[in-house]
Amino acid sequence: MSTGNIASIRAFFKKTKDKIFGATQCSEDSPASDNSSLLIANVREKRLARAYIDAVAKNRSTFVDLIDPDDEMYLFAKNNIGQKETASYLYFKSGMEALQCIENIVRFGGKSFGDIESFLDFACGYGKSTRFLIQELDLDKVWVSDIYEGAVDFQKKYFGVNGFYSQTEPSKLEFPRKFEVIYVGSLFSHLPANRFEEWLLTLYNVLEDHGILILSTHGESLCPAGCQVDPSGFTFLRSSESRSLSTEEYGSTFVTSEWVKKLARKLGIINIYFMEKELWGSQDIYVITKKKMSLLNNLRTNNFPRGNVESIQISKDGDIRVIGWAIDKEFGAPVKEVCIYAEDELLGKATLGMLRPDVEKHFGRADCLKSGWEYNGGDFVKDKFGEKDPSIIIKALIKGHRSEVTYLMSIEPLKQ
Known part of the structure; x- marks a missing residue:
């Protein structure tokens, strides 16, 4: 990514900042601009989101606060969690907490964000966590991938990162390179058993020899009330928050750490570390490396309350x-x-x-x-x-x- 492209992206945000989350002349529930391809929050939602960004963003002036109207993570927050006015705040908060989780693991692996030469946010969505990551890493070191082509296009256009489209079948996806850090937030929490195995091996194979793979899952404790847990340690329900993906391929998955570790051994994956409910206080985290990293033996939860x-x-x-x-x-x-x-x-x-x-x-x-x-x-x-x-x-x-x-x-x- 050239310096000129980065400058043009920042200039775009400076020009549109007020129209998206700044001071707009609109009623509480009216969009600030018609014919916009970007989601415009109402005034109360906008103020709350802006207050959170101002409190936590590393660089408030360059933080990308645009949200795409097709972003299912945002829509899920708006329609299912808390009050509608808190949706943007909860969305950004979730992205920030993901960054804190990643940074903690990278640090225990003996690295810092400044050391990372290539980072892949896989199953990235519309950039809930990527928008925080690009405040830590150079844009040309960040890659994103998702089965939703619009999500990848959105991030390439507005974040300035590298991106490529994913596939339903792992064997059909050609990766542009190997990666030093791969983060997979809330994909394995939705996969049927065969895809879980295929994607785990596929992502492991595109990890650099000195790299770190970070993925999240639902533990069995998150199974809905009345759900019959499979004694194998792997339970798959044909339902999810996605509005378009087949529930045969993308449902809701609940696994035990024993099941995941047994699968890893089957695939020849030896170095695997488990962190219960480390992501968002709900999802379990697995940290996988190709080479033994002795520092990860001391891996502990991040210390944010x-x-x-x-x-x-x-x-x-x-x-x-x-x-x-x-x-x-x-x-x-x-x-x-x-x-x-x-x-x-x-x-x-x-x-x-x-x-x-x-x-x-x-x-x-x-x-x-x-x-x-x-x-x-x-x-x-x-x-x-x-x-x-x-x-x-x-x-x-x-x-x-x-x-x-x-x-x-x-x-x-x-x-x-």
């Missing part, structure tokens, strides 16, 4: 109540501190240590029981945040014992 802002209540008298949960992935709960902000103004610190058996059960850790937190404050005056704001951004800064992470939620100001 996990949590959520679950509800915000404001009384007519101006009292505010914010409720959520948080865990330190190394030390459990309670975390060190949870600070509550309205916009950028600190309201106070939450009370920690409330019992959350649901969180304990999800993570399968007794030390996560006291993960609940709650903030109660009085005299919450909306006037200080500006009458023209369509919403107020409430932020919870969760501080673990080694690092911190930002969670956000949007609310409407009280009516006078």
Whole structure:
């Protein structure tokens, strides 16, 4: 990728930034521009997403915040998770958490992003994680591939990365080269057994000798209620969030680590490391290498805490109540501190240590029981945040014992 092409891409974003997630003259549910090929969020959704990007992006001015209208990961968030106004925020948050997972594994492998000469985001979708990755790597070192040609085209056009189309059958796909790091987020969590085996071997074969393959799966604990788990350790359901892919080829897959490791041995894959629920607090991660990397024997979870802002209540008298949960992935709960902000103004610190058996059960850790937190404050005056704001951004800064992470939620100001 030439310097001129990179400059033209950045110039495009500078020109269109306001039209996509900036200050637009539109109603809350109206698009900011007609005839746009890009998804335009409503004002509240836009402000929340922008607040998250400003909080976490390495370079806010060059971060690519465009979302394609066919992006199924975004549409799934909009239609199935939380409130519609949080969809973009949840989408970007998911991409950032994927980057944190990758960076942690790469670091334990004795590398840094600056050392990587070739990175493949396989089954990349429309770039939920790639948009964060390109803030760490030169564009000419990043490759993307997906069965959706529009997803690859979108990333090549707007991110400036290399890309090639994938195939349903691994044997029909010609890879342009081998790769030092291959990341496969949430593909193996959808494959039937034969494709799982074929893609695992195919991707292993295009890994550089000193490379790292990172893939995620659903563990059996994520099986839907009432689902009969196959005693083999591999359960495949013919359903998924995809609107177009055949459920024979792309469903929902739930596997045990024993099943995956047994398959790896069958394929001659010796070096494999397992991290339970490492990705998004739900999907299991497998790290595979061709050559033995002794540093990976010490592989541990990344130390970013996990949590959520679950509800915000404001009384007519101006009292505010914010409720959520948080865990330190190394030390459990309670975390060190949870600070509550309205916009950028600190309201106070939450009370920690409330019992959350649901969180304990999800993570399968007794030390996560006291993960609940709650903030109660009085005299919450909306006037200080500006009458023209369509919403107020409430932020919870969760501080673990080694690092911190930002969670956000949007609310409407009280009516006078």
